[in-house]
Amino acid sequence: MVASSRLIAIVSPESAPVKRTIQEARDRGMVIDGTYGRRTRAVLIMDSDHVVLSALQPETVAARFAGDSEEGGSEDE
Template sequence: MSIRLINIGFGSIVSVNRIVAIVSPESAPMKRLVQEAREAGTLIDATHGRRTRAVLIMDSDHIVLSAVQPETVAQRIFSKEEVTEEGQGKA
């Protein structure tokens, strides 16, 4: 099994194989989930100070915040272009 990595904005990269869900941060349950992760120390803020547009729920119980739209993250997952383990683009 190869490791597939995608860019979630501003040079931040996550493993596609570890993503459970990509959701919008607007609903009250998502806001509560983010707050609980912050308190538990399992929140990873990859927004670089920008507005949170996507919440990535990982299989390790970590929550990753991204400034990229959920649709854009999904498109990057399903595109042929990917970031390899060595960090180089591959078609």
């Protein structure tokens, strides 16, 4: 889980600047790999300089964040 209030950007990992950002964060120990061994499809940039790697598409992650803000925090368990 990621706090939506701390999220700065959701980007695709394909471009050279994003790859460089991931590598720099790895060198600093600021990468959180949430891919479970799958291919990285989205990169979440946090306000704490952490970089979160996700196996979900950027559009899917963005839709989940948008749905989270519309729900008002209610969760069904």
